[in-house]
Amino acid sequence: SQTIHQWPATLVQPVGSPLSLECTVEGTSNPNLYWYRQAAGRGLQLLFYSVGIGQISSEVPQNLSASRPQDRQFILSSKKLLLSDSGFYLCAWSRDRGYYEQYFGPGTRLTVT
Amino acid sequence: EDKVVQSPLSLVVHEGDTVTLNCSYEVTNFRSLLWYKQEKKAPTFLFMLTSSGIEKKSGRLSSILDKKELFSILNITATQTGDSAIYLCAPLDNDMRFGAGTRLTVKP
Numbered sequence: 478s479q480t481i482h483q484w485p486a487t488l489v490q491p492v493g494s495p496l497s498l499e500c501t502v503e504g505t506s507n508p509n510l511y512w513y514r515q516a517a518g519r520g521l522q523l524l525f526y527s528v529g530i531g532q533i534s535s536e537v538p539q540n541l542s543a544s545r546p547q548d549r550q551f552i553l554s555s556k557k558l559l560l561s562d563s564g565f566y567l568c569a570w571s572r573d574r575g576y577y578e579q580y581f582g583p584g585t586r587l588t589v590t
Numbered sequence: 591e592d593k594v595v596q597s598p599l600s601l602v603v604h605e606g607d608t609v610t611l612n613c614s615y616e617v618t619n620f621r622s623l624l625w626y627k628q629e630k631k632a633p634t635f636l637f638m639l640t641s642s643g644i645e646k647k648s649g650r651l652s653s654i655l656d657k658k659e660l661f662s663i664l665n666i667t668a669t670q671t672g673d674s675a676i677y678l679c680a681p682l683d684n685d686m687r688f689g690a691g692t693r694l695t696v697k698p
Contacts, residue, residue: 511685520594520678520688521633536685567632575684578624581632 479504483568483582491590496541496555498585500568503549508570510551511579512543515565527551528574563589592617596679596689604697607669611692613679614661623655623662624686626678633678636664669696 480503490496502508509528513521523536525543533543540559544552551568565586569579593616603609615623622640626633637646639655639662646653650669655662666673674696680686 518690520690521680521686522688523685526685575621575682578635578638579686580635584631 479570479580481568481570481580481582483566483585485585486583487586487588489588489590490558492560493557496553496558496562496587498553498566498568498587500551500553500582501549502551502570505549505570505572507548508572509574510545511569511571512551512553513567513569513581515567517564521567525553526574558589560589563587592681592683592687594679594681594687594689596677596692598692599690600693600695602695602697603669605670607696608665608667609669609694611664611666611677611679611694612661613663613689615679615681615687615689616660617681617683617687619683620657620681622682624680624682625653625662625664626680628676628678628691629674636677638682666694669694671696671698 482501511526512524515521527533527545530545541555565584567584568582571577571579595614597612622638624638625636637653642657650667653664676691676693678688678691680688
C-alpha cells in the first residue's frame with residue numbers, strides 16, 4: 478500500500494530564515510505530487526504540483542519554491558521566510574492529475590516568528 | 591474565477607442527530623467532486639462523485655451530486671462524537687479547488 482511521509486511535523490522559524498520541508502511517497506511510482514497550505518480556519522490552497530522529476534508548476538506567486546529531485550520526493554523551500562508564511566503545509570499524491578483522488582501526508586505546522 | 595462555497599461554516603449537534611452539509615461550486619472543466627474529513631491533521635478521503643443523482647454511501651455517510659445545479663451534499667446520520675471534524679469539499683478540474691470547510695462538532 479502507498480504511504481506518504483512529511484517532516485518535520487512542527488517547525489518554528491524566525492523571519493528571514495530559510496525553509497526546507499520534505500515529502501516522500503512509498504508504494505507507488507511516478508505519482509503526481511502537490512504542496513498545499515492551509516491557513517487557520519481556511520480551506521487548502523494549492524501552491525505547487527509536479528507530474529514528474531524536475532517538473533514543477535506554481536499556482537500562486539510567492540517567496541516559496543518547490544523541487545522534485547527524485548520520483549517520489551517533493552521539497553518545499555524558501556530562502557527567506559515571511560510572517561505570512563505561517564500555516565499548515567500538506568503534501569499530497571495522486572495517480573493521475575485531474576482524474577483521481579489525492580491522498581495527504583500528515584502535514585507540517587510552520588510558525589514564523 | 592473558480593468558486594467553492596460550503597455551508598454552514600460551523601455546526602454543533604448532539605449525538606444521534608442527522609446533519610446535512612452543503613457545497614456549491616463554479617468550476618470550469620469540472621470532472622468530479624471530492625469530500626474529505628479533516629480531524630487534527632491530514633484530510634482523509636471520503637467520496638468522489640462524478641455523476642449526477644447517484645448516491646454514494648459509506649456506513650452512516652452518504653453524498654450526492656447535482657451537476658445541473660452545481661452543488662453537492664454530504665449527509666451524516668446518527669452522528670457520533672467521532673464525526674467531529676472539518677468536512678471539506680473539492681471540485682476537481684485539473685486540480686482540486688477546496689472550500690473553506692464546515693466545522694462539525696458532535697456533543698455527547
